[in-house]
Each structure stands twice: as structure tokens, then as C-alpha cells.
Amino acid sequence: MADFLIFHRGTGILIEQKFQENPTARTGQKIDLWARKQAKEGWSQLRRAFTRSRNFPVWCDHPRQGRVEFQDGLPPIRHAIVALEVRRPVDLNPIAGELPLDHYGIPISYLALNDLLNLAILLRSIPELTDYLSARRSLSAADLRQIGGEEALFSFYLLNEGSFVGCSGINDARLAVAADKERLNSALERKFEADQYAHLMEYVADELATRLPNYAEGVPDPLLRAYDPPDRRQNYLEVQAELSDLRLRERSELGRVFHGTIERLGEVDRGFTFRAVRFDSMPDWVYVVGAAKNIDRAELLSKIIELMGGAMAFYKKSKCLVMVDREGTGYELALSRPGVRPKPEHVEAGRRLFGNLRTTTIPLNFLPHGET
Secondary structure: OOOEEEEEOOEEEEEEEEOOOOOOOOOOHHHHHHHHHHHHHHHHHHHHHHHOOOOOOEEEEEOOOEEEEEOOOOOOEEEEEEEEOOOOOEEOHHHHHHOOOEEOOEEEEEEEHHHHHHHHHHHOOHHHHHHHHHHHOOOOHHHHOEEOOHHHHHHHHHHOOOOOOOOOOHHHHHHHHHHOHHHHHHHHHHHHHHHHHHHHHHHHHHHOOOOOOOOOOOOOHHHHOOOOOOOOOOHHHHHHHHHHHOOHHHHHHHHHHHHHHHHHOOOOOOEEEEEEEOOOOOOOEEEEEEEEEOOOHHHHHHHHHHHHHHHHHHHOOOEEEEEEEEOOOOEEEEEOOOOOOOOHHHHHHHHHHHOOOOOOOOOOOOOOOOOO
């Protein structure tokens, strides 16, 4: 099998990595020879993974979930990547005939390992990474077998609002980026600022993976039954998946609003505040973010339930995610159940809680243009 499977919403990205024992030991032509040999081996391992019989389950070890099994074999793969540890560009075209660019419709990409890691850090979300890999396929076959030139390609992609339209190859991307250095630096600065709020949402999602020892403290028994059993947690995975569905700009904007909501309490001794967020790309959803200070937990959970029902009824949405910060000590998150229908009390709560809120519309471009 391959080294990594990035699995989300029933499909995956399969990654085979090839490392050098000492990346500085090889120089000159030896690096090219090593990279070409390892690229062939990496593709060979991917091919074996693809052709493995579906009559045999496959499994992997997850650091938090433990053993994860796929009973019907490898899940559907959207992209496959061979990542090579090289410190300079390498041309794989001399062995092009042994390195296919697709396998029965599955795109195969050959990348420097450092470039792959940088893409993961910069794109930050599975939808964004998949979009980039798909857009990259517009390059020529010769360019797709060049590794180590990803900085120029990503910079071109960034400058062109998530597109390679007009890019005739890696060299063309280098020239275009060099000619527009000032605009690139500005775009990178805006991206860095926006990503800080995405980090907040990623932190919340990561915190979901662990549970506080005193999680049941102050929770009424009827509500406690809605929590996952300590030895069989599944709902937190669903909340993580919903947050992972958001694209980077959506994640950034939701984080910005959440951060601003937390800041609204400021120096007050006691209070509760909230905001609602909707995205055109997620037409079924309403997100409610809030902050509480010195609010009894049972009272807070009651407010969250009322907010969820009211938001779904008022905005006519079938799905809702509520996130509330508790004085920086933890988060309360609630996810609506499938098929929930609004009740009369939800309609009344929606009018009371959301009817007088100020509404602001913000265009979510590939990159934020100035302040929002």
C-alpha cells in the first residue's frame, strides 16, 4: 500500500513518499538518477494499491482513531501523488514512458516532498488541495514530469485567483511571477492575515479530538445522553468533517467572525453574545458562533439548543453548527440532527434572536482584497 491516504467524504488522495537516508549525500547527476529510480518505484507501489482486489479489506493506523478499516478495499481515489525528497529541480522526462500521468482516470502527480508539504500548509483544506491538483493538470505532460518548480506554479495560481489559465508552463510561470513581484507580495500578505482566522477554526476542530476529563460536569442528564460515550466517540468526527468541508476563505471568514464575537465580551464580568454566518456555497447550512462569560453550563447549553432551533427556522436551513467559546477554557459545539423540522417555538425563537441582527454581505474571493 501507499504511505498516506487523505480520506474525506468517501474519496481520498493517495500519497507514496520516497526519502533519502541523507539528502545531502547525493549531488549532481546522482540526484537525478536516484529521483528517477524512486519515481518508478513510487508509481509501482501506487499501481499495486490500485489493483489490489476489493475482496480483501485494507486498513491503516490513525494516531487518534486507531485502526481504521475499509472492508471493500481502497476507497475511490481522486488524486494520487508520488512525493520525492529532492532539494533541487529534477526532470523525470527521460523516463516518461515509465511514469504515467493517470491510471484509469485517476490523475498521478509527481512532486518534490518539500513542495507537497508547502502546498498542504498554504492551501490548508482538502477541497483547496484537490482544486489545485486538478487545475495543475492543464500543464503540458512535460511540465507535469518536472519536479521542484512548484513555488513558481503556486505563485502564478495565487496571482490568478486559483487558475492556471494563460500559463504555458513552469518557465512561463517564473517569468510572470518575476514581472509581478509587488502584487505577489501583497497577495501573500493578505493571505497570511486571512489564514490567521482559519487557524482558529483548525484549532477548534483539533480540540474536538480530545475530551476534557470533566466534560459531564454541569450537564443535565437529558442532555448528557446526547454526548458520545467516552469509549465510542463518533459525533466529533462528523463535526470535524463538516468543518473540513469549508474552503479556506470560508474557514477564514468563519474564524474572523468567531474571533470578533469572542472579543465583543471584552472586559464585561458576565455576558453572552452570538452571530450567524451563511455561505452561498453551503445553501443548507447556518453557522452560529458565540461567546459566554460566567454563564452556568446548564443555562449555556439551553441557550445553544434555542439558538440552533431558532437559526434553522429563521434562515430556513436544514443544518446548523453552533460553536461557543467558554471564557477561553473550552468550547461547546452542537451539530443538528438530520431531518430535524422546525417547531412553532423554534419559529418564535428565530424571530426573537435573529430578527433584529444586522446583515452584512461579504464577497469571498479566492483572496481577500483589502479589509472586509
